[in-house]
Amino acid sequence: MPDPSQGTPKGPEPQLSIPKDVTDTPSTSSTAFEPVDPKTWPLYRKYLNLFLVSFMSLMGYFSSAVYMPATTEIREYFNTSITVVNTTIAFFVLLLGISPLFFAPLSEQIGRRWIYVGGIFLFTVFTILCGISTNLGAFIFFRLCQGIFASIGQGLGGGSIADMFEGRQRSRAVSFYMFGTIFGPAIAPTVGGFITRYLGFRWLFYIKAIIGGLLTLASFFFLDETLHQPHTKTPFLQRLKSVRVNPISTFGLLLKPPIGLVCLAVSTAFGWFYLMVTNLPLTFSDRYGFSVDKIGLLYLPGGIGNCSGAIVAGLIAHRCYLWLTRRNLGKPLAEFYLAPIVIALPLLLAGLLIYGWAIDYQANLFVALLGYLFFTHATMLSITLSNTYLVEAYLERSASVVSVNNCLRNIFATVFSVLAAIVRNGLGDGWTYTTAAITVFVFYLPLLLVWFYGPAWRAKG
Template identity: 30%
Template structure:
């Protein structure tokens, strides 16, 4: 059953597979010691004894190999084992890498559609908050912001369930189930008869809506070789960036014309359209699941119960759950790098969603914007993010190329250049001061919007540099490090906005946003400290974790 593959070539050294397998595992959305399209990449015994979760060979420039490719899944001995099930040759049409480009891009187009809709739903509802409060006769400022931000709490905990389930049952099944549930919960939001019902269904909407963000990168990694993956990932990643900004722009006019319930009806209609496309055109892409089903079919046809997939690690379901839930929590609590970097991004993310949930009230009350035009005020943040993305795409690569030209070993700390992290950290408090005091003094409406653009620049700059730093610092367990970051970030994004309107009532827009600006100033040193002392902390035995 086994057929020679690229990584079965005896001339391949283990180091030839090391980095591609780590990269693939992370892009698939899991740690490297969980099966990928190329098999396993597990810590060596020496690594486990040292208790490190990082990859010193890339983290500190040392030439130490701390992980090894699973020999059972990778070495040519499987070729002589008739019980190992593999692809039927290098051109096997069942292998997603061999699909036609039309079929691949069809899957990616459907995926990009649903990846745009779920982030869109996070903020599209924001301009309708005053009407919701009026409809349900609620006056609490806390509840006014919570009904928007509770969606992010679903984004915090949904991936912890969806990711391990996809490893067991495949990506397509999770997409379809979550798409259907998303439509159901969205319609339930539109039909809510009381405020508590709306909040509850918003939370469930966020849980299942996290599916395309959790699994999308993995689907693209299943389909595209590395040299063609960048463009597909860029298209897919536009959804999470554009959706939260475009949502209020459309939602503002829709609320004005049809009322707040039609925001949910429109989301349900769009989600239904893309869900139908997903159901018709998308196919399973996760190789371990495809080969597992093939092995099961062959066992039934041949009666040979010893047949097994070459990518079957034998990891029991309980172990998948443990790694998906316990490991990120452990890293968040006991790794100073993960904790403080996650805290930095979480505070920034919470401030962003505090603005998202209160900006409607600010511009309607202070500038007398209508429900339609108030949605346009979110464009400033989006423009700032796009500007930051352009700078990051060019300047961050220069740092890496400069180090390579010197022949110096690359370190994760190179992902935290001072000329990006310092201006990025400063931009957010500058934007908050500008936004708060200009609105407080009733300056022209363009001034506070420019302030939100500065916030967008600062947020995206810091988040992107920190995320790439975490990936490089915890290469083997990069997905768990990012999961820890996502959970804490989404919790802050869901809870910090609850204080927004009450804070503005007590302190005013000027001092309220100044308080947020001072918090922003207080966290500026975090990436600077890890730029200087990060390597010492990573390599210190005191902070090594047994993962």
């Protein structure tokens, strides 16, 4: 196996023939347009579909984060504890991760369009029911059902990208998709804080229901089927009868070393991110005396960090891939997409340490927010690169591998958000985030094994 770090021999650089899938040339330039093959569609049609899918993905994490600033109001209305309210957030995030283990393999058998349309419709229905609930039990039940169908965009998005895009287009599409995914939680707490203060927490659900209804209509009329099966003539209903979905098998993809190690690394960072944002309202109200609407504004640096991380990943991932391919004598390896993580790791560690100790010593607010910005930027840079790598390395099962990555991240997010208050009360802010930095470093180191041995592992199946 060629060493991914191998350099070009001295002397004149040989003329290399770079494979088609690593060039900057769009696939449509060399392939005749074929209506049933999404890879030959014009770019505007691809990006219309990608926009709708990304918007659905946005609604998932937006729905989980938008009522974080409203936890106190929801607790008071239902006369319950803050632990119960935080648990509804945690289990919502858990269902965001688990549900795609069913939806992704299903979409690889019967197609993606109707799963998208049906999923966003049911998301809208359960969002309305959350908004009108007056009973705590009913509210929790409808909230969990909302979480199941909020996962549609995240569960199927990687598959749709693999269906439509090739080469450089694909890495940019993943970045665009991840930007949509994280733009939701980036703006959700700020939006949620103002809506809760001026309209009441129920309008969090009414506004989401309006957006969901519009998205349902847009998907019904404009979203295309992207799963191209040229040798399959079986009618849809017959395919539906023969469906076999095994979520345990899908989750078992984590046993493949390249998938498991990559997912474990980014899930660790994502878990600490959820602990950070779950504790954020109490942290800044205790330490700095902020009100609910102002606390919502404090999430903005994290949103900027998340968005910039996805954008930077889109700008540099394919360039690094092409450069390393040339240095590897023209042989492309999917592992080259992981190279920019060497930038992410120092930022992850610095961000955690700056944030934790700035709060612990009640330093200037902007110092803590700078650490928050660094950490979120590096977290989203890592997640975007990991999804790009998984799509490229496992094209045939792209929806499933991206779903299992989402699943493990959300499991970590669930556990860390449930334990957020306990960990902070036990360790204090400084040592909480020092512990976070140590664990992130430990779980990112095995990515070196993926870098050197990933191609051989994948060759073994």
